[in-house]
Amino acid sequence: MDKDQFLQAFAEQFDETDLSVFTPSTKFKELDEWSSMVALMIIAMVDENYNKKITGADLREAVTIEDLFNRVHAK
Amino acid sequence: MALLHNRFVSITGISACVPGQIEKNSENSFFPEGDVKAFIHNVGVEEFRKAGEDTCTSDLCVAAAEKLLEDTGVDRSEIGLLVFVSQSPDYYFLPNTACIIQDRLKLSKETLAFDVPLGCSGYIYGLNLIAAFLSSGQMKRGLLLVGDTASKIPYPKDKSSSMLFGDAGAATLLEYDEKADGLFFHMATDGSGHKAIIVPEGGYRNRFTANSLTAYTNEEGLTRSPNSLHLDGFDVFSFGISEAPKTCKKLMDHLKITTEDIDFAVFHQANKMMNEKIRKKLSLPETKVPYSLKHFGNTSSASIPLTIVTELKTALSNPVNRLLLCGFGVGLSWGTLYTNNRSIFVSDLIEI
Numbered sequence: 227m228d229k230d231q232f233l234q235a236f237a238e239q240f241d242e243t244d245l246s247v248f249t250p251s252t253k254f255k256e257l258d259e260w261s262s263m264v265a266l267m268i269i270a271m272v273d274e275n276y277n278k279k280i281t282g283a284d285l286r287e288a289v290t291i292e293d294l295f296n297r298v299h300a301k
Numbered sequence: 302m303a304l305l306h307n308r309f310v311s312i313t314g315i316s317a318c319v320p321g322q323i324e325k326n327s328e329n330s331f332f333p334e335g336d337v338k339a340f341i342h343n344v345g346v347e348e349f350r351k352a353g354e355d356t357c358t359s360d361l362c363v364a365a366a367e368k369l370l371e372d373t374g375v376d377r378s379e380i381g382l383l384v385f386v387s388q389s390p391d392y393y394f395l396p397n398t399a400c401i402i403q404d405r406l407k408l409s410k411e412t413l414a415f416d417v418p419l420g421c422s423g424y425i426y427g428l429n430l431i432a433a434f435l436s437s438g439q440m441k442r443g444l445l446l447v448g449d450t451a452s453k454i455p456y457p458k459d460k461s462s463s464m465l466f467g468d469a470g471a472a473t474l475l476e477y478d479e480k481a482d483g484l485f486f487h488m489a490t491d492g493s494g495h496k497a498i499i500v501p502e503g504g505y506r507n508r509f510t511a512n513s514l515t516a517y518t519n520e521e522g523l524t525r526s527p528n529s530l531h532l533d534g535f536d537v538f539s540f541g542i543s544e545a546p547k548t549c550k551k552l553m554d555h556l557k558i559t560t561e562d563i564d565f566a567v568f569h570q571a572n573k574m575m576n577e578k579i580r581k582k583l584s585l586p587e588t589k590v591p592y593s594l595k596h597f598g599n600t601s602s603a604s605i606p607l608t609i610v611t612e613l614k615t616a617l618s619n620p621v622n623r624l625l626l627c628g629f630g631v632g633l634s635w636g637t638l639y640t641n642n643r644s645i646f647v648s649d650l651i652e653i
């Protein structure tokens with residue numbers, strides 16, 4: 227699993243947030259555009275690209291994009 | 302692996318009933334307008350039907366059953382089995398609602414009647430149960446009633462579920478049929494996910510207390526009371542997009558069929574984003590996958606027959622219907638049915 231590809235795919239789920247905002251240390255739940263709908267898109271992206279299941283707990287406990295990457299990577 | 306085949310059984314008729322009262326999500330006053338618009342766009346529910354205080358699931362199911370029995374002219378004395386699949390019974394603990402319905406429908410006292418408290422997977426489980434009873438040829442007909450007044454269990458200010466669930470009841474007649482290939486099933490359960498869709502208080506694990514009605518707001522800003530519905534939308538979404546395609550594929554591989562061998566695939570109406578993911582994963586064209594979600598919301602165990610009644614009434618009068626039906630949700634529980642069924646009589650949708 228490539229961290230940069232994950233970061234890019236993560237960023238692509240947002241429509242209005244500038245791509246330059248997204249770094250591994252971005253606290254994604256603090257972004258204005260973050261919503262439960264975006265969360266569902268992220269779950270779908272991880273399912274499609276990595277064939278892995280993100281749970282509600284993963285999303286609640288991860289703070290940065292890197293945290294989420296690590297959780298997906300460990301599955 | 303629960304791959305099952307019940308020979309000599311046909312589905313012969315389907316009907317559905319919804320309350321007349323329409324709730325439009327665009328008129329929702331609890332949530333910000335932008336959130337409501339995003340919900341309607343992504344989840345796909347514009348409006349749903351809401352049963353009044355005095356209307357129970359059994360009332361919707363009895364009306365659907367009366368219509369179907371009248372339309373098909375089936376002799377009630379031939380119905381040997383009545384199964385009521387619902388999580389909104391007339392009485393919380395006893396007696397079973399199916400017993401009350403046996404009397405209301407004036408079915409024979411020689412009828413087996415019982416409740417099965419399943420939700421979104423319940424239509425498939427109910428069909429499987431009735432098919433198992435009928436295929437031995439010891440009774441002629443079975444009546445499956447499914448549905449919920451699901452709009453009554455979310456806390457009204459809970460954004461995760463109060464705009465999603467609608468109320469409906471449906472009736473399905475099955476019969477012993479020596480000429481039929483029968484019904485093919487894949488059934489599954491994963492109770493490790495039981496907290497993904499749960500009403501935490503009010504049963505025997507956590508008894509109803511004075512606090513059960515007290516609202517609180519969780520870390521995600523969702524307001525609920527302990528005896529209202531707690532839906533973990535993320536867990537359910539993750540489950541649905543992964544397991545629903547898998548169960549369909551498992552059954553299709555087992556039967557050595559492809560999407561070409563399916564005229565219509567009717568899925569539990571969970572959420573448009575989820576259902577579209579499932580459809581695309583299975584490479585099913587849009588024309589084969591009908592929806593009732595937009596006007597009726599997620600109607601729990603009634604969603605598959607309600608979609609058939611509202612979207613496929615004419616189509617199912619064809620002499621042969623190759624159907625894939627798939628239900629998935631609370632439990633977690635899921636199941637898929639494939640049938641090469643003869644023509645199915647579908648009643649007009651009724652409202653009460």
